[in-house]
Amino acid sequence: MSEEILVNVTPRETRVAVIENGMLQELHIERGWRRGVVGNIYKGKVQRVMPGMQAAFVEVGLERAAFLHANDIVRSSPDAVVDGEEAALPTPPPAPIMDLLRDGQDIVVQVVKDPIGSKGARLTTQISIPSRYLVLLPQSKVIGVSARIEDEAERHRLKQAVTELAGLHGGHGYIIRTNAEGQPVEALAEDIAYLSRVWNVVERRGRESPSCSVLYEDLSLPLRAVRDLIRKDVEKVKVDSKETHERLQAFVAKYMPVLAERIELYSGERPIFDLYGVEDEIGRALDKQVPLKSGGYLVIDQTEAMTTVDVNTGSFLGQRNLEETVYRTNLEAAQAVARQLRLRNLGGIIIIDFIDMDDPEHRRQVLRTLEKSLAKDHAKTTVYEFSPLGLVEMTRKRTVESLARQLSEPCPECSGRGSIKTTETVTYEIFREITRAVRQFEAARLLVIASPKVVARITDEESTAVAELEEFLGKSIRFQADDQYLQEQFDVVLL
Template identity: 50%
Template structure:
């Protein structure tokens, strides 16, 4: 069984998914930085790049958004090929686009001209007559039945198409499908109406709030309850549920306990652990996560776990536990892109196969699309996880102002020698200077006055000028200046 916890602050909403008493996912939405995925805009092409077969589009955000030719409907031909982007787009062209990926890091939002509007059971494709079924519904018999059912319900006048959502596999009624069709058709007509009079760039449709999307997309038969710790938000979600997802209404509850909701379920501690570089395993082993711009690496270590039998058995058990923990951490941290796992070396092929099978089984419940490769000759496993929004660390943290995100800084002694080399360089360039004044942190100045005092005397002799020291309390250990006087 699972539970959904909705914590509401003045400017922030946090939603935790609890399964079997343990937190599996955390979602954060802030008023100052809410996501854009699903929003529909009327944009203007500001630059076409034939070499990249892409264009930059102004949709009113801080950074221009990115549109690739593969995501331009009018560029796709019946034979499966695409026209060059310069044949279908030009600077100044107005077009309706939808955000497919939020801005991440220094990259702008990713766009598509294939508009889709999501309902409870159906996704509406106003510009495509195709009837599809979610790929997560694996039974071919059930897929065909759902496709035929929706096709029979679609109005003959309707030019758009639909995709049957995963939640319709187990329970869906004709009334729910018809209600979705009517609602989504009305929504599309309102979007079109706005587009006729909007001044470019313009927001034509804003996707539901995070809490509303959770009710629409994440509640299933195994969801026992949805706890909300704010009365106003609770009442608005009840109204939303009554209109769009009535089956969810009875599971919505207002939490009025004295202890904070997230503290009661241990969510705050889980969030802190998810921001840590190291994750301890119950056996005594541990994982080390290193997240970079290009990829995320995960190192598995035995730590204090030595086992009761031979070492290969210890390694195997640690790797099995690590596979389960990695799957959970990927969801919890919302890590995307390329992920490299360095399991502890295993000599037996059956052990490697068992660990790989356990990893694939553990990630199979992830709603985000993933691929898992086999072990490489170096004993590494490469995975890819679709990146649709910033990771938890990028949402809640920022690079350290001292090290700039490197995770380390120069030692005080290294800084001392950097300063000395600079003074020697300056002495040759400015021969008429009377003295040099070093401005640095307390740690660096103390080292120059104590352990490096002899080197400082030799420096003054070499440059034939006095070198004075001055503490700058606002400087970090790597910051310094040499003032000429």
């Protein structure tokens, strides 16, 4: 399987696309005026402790106060054992938040989830700083190994090497990342030395800096992409900016010289994303409906509470019988769903409504296909068995906004509902508002300002109703169309 990473840089926006076998699988976006803050470490000030929620709001200098739950305040044993790249250290049941924090207290925290929607950033005091091959856990002594490294001999080698190296640099804890598989001890030693320097700077800044200061800021998107996304399968990292290319070359020369030959400057005439069809894929990733090659399709609905995916056979008729048609459609849909979750960066609770299957073995195969297709997802996913209603429930870890919410905003006409009131409905609302206004206030005549479509309906199809209303109220009513008014908007003016 061939894999490439494309880096597209414009003055105020950087985009990174992960291409597998010619198809876009992931898209990461960073805009200069709104960089993500996940991974940043701050010296915060506790703004308000809330015993009822076992949490506190902490001011760290962002637009909104951030949220810190008692579960995310480190009090765990330094000898705890973890296994997995994103595994959290186990903690005992949280003490009452009032015993852990007080209003006005300074506290060092790290952002684990960007502000999403109306919610502030999510914080933890369990600091972790990633490098190419390791994640530093400065408050722990644990040495963990990514669960994706399956070879037991390699796991033992890596753990032994990092344990010995950690003892030379303060005895901190580390998680050994998937990228470390097969790496020599020298490469691990360089990472540990680098992380030790970073942590020393964070500690010094924590002592000297005022509240609401940034103590550590994660790398920019292109550098993070090289650090986190390059795997054995990645053949090239193509960059369309000379300046960014030079920065990446300097970065890999310092921290991962074996990758230098994979970083390539793209200087073609066609925009790099157009060349790989990425722009078209981004446009399709904003649509609710996703066509399948067989003729079936998915319908993806993202709400505040969860994301739902409905699978339909569409025009796919199959060749044998209905059960076989449904099975084939669901197999294709399972692969498509896994790709769409990565591409759209959908997280939280996800409900997949596959087409009903009677054969238990077919259900098992579809579930297995979904899990296998999710295996390359960098975000942590958990998939559950088919429910009694034939639904598959799953979760996907979310740390940043979905692609749609990064690139789109709610429709001003329908406020994100996806539908608007009909002109007939608005017409009768206007009639009710006219009656209400006349009963409350004295006026010789009335002026109604509304959208052209609504006014056209009133003066045409509802002209008789208007005449009857004027006679009933004893008032003259005039209607004025205004292009600035949306279909649901109107004003009744008393003259």
